[in-house]
Amino acid sequence: MKFQLKPISAALTVACIAMAYGQAARADVTVKIGSAAPLTGNIAHMGEDAADGVKLAVQQINKAGNLVIGGQKVVLEVDSLDDQADPRTGTNVAQKLVDDGVVAVIGHLNSGVSIPASKKSIATTASPRSPRAPPTRSTRCKAIRPPFA
Numbered sequence: 001m002k003f004q005l006k007p008i009s010a011a012l013t014v015a016c017i018a019m020a021y022g023q024a025a026r027a028d029v030t031v032k033i034g035s036a037a038p039l040t041g042n043i044a045h046m047g048e049d050a051a052d053g054v055k056l057a058v059q060q061i062n063k064a065g066n067l068v069i070g071g072q073k074v075v076l077e078v079d080s081l082d083d084q085a086d087p088r089t090g091t092n093v094a095q096k097l098v099d100d101g102v103v104a105v106i107g108h109l110n111s112g113v114s115i116p117a118s119k120k121s122i123a124t125t126a127s128p129r130s131p132r133a134p135p136t137r138s139t140r141c142k143a144i145r146p147p148f149a
Contacts, residue, residue: 032077034097036107038085051080054106083108087116094120
């Protein structure tokens, strides 16, 4: 069974995650999300499409300007990294995204990278969502307490 995250689905996922991890602030709040996909290598064409879909969804949400959490306008920012469709690189990318403070990760493209990389994300506060890899027990979103709760 194929699973493909359409741009509108990506936008809704990002908006839901952003709302779940919203922060109280006096000014506009920037919420950083990660995008991890193979941007180089044999399946770079698919990874570029996935990364472009995330960027497009974020651009559309930001352009609309109506994402509000706790009465504060939220602006989304994308941190996009290349996992090279490699499990070891994907795990390092997941750790870098966590270190960069993302609240969610849209990626990784294939389950061979998603499963080991999700262990880094799930163990922290970055909730992983894969645009193409089928959900498995280890890649499903788990209830994670936000770092600022």
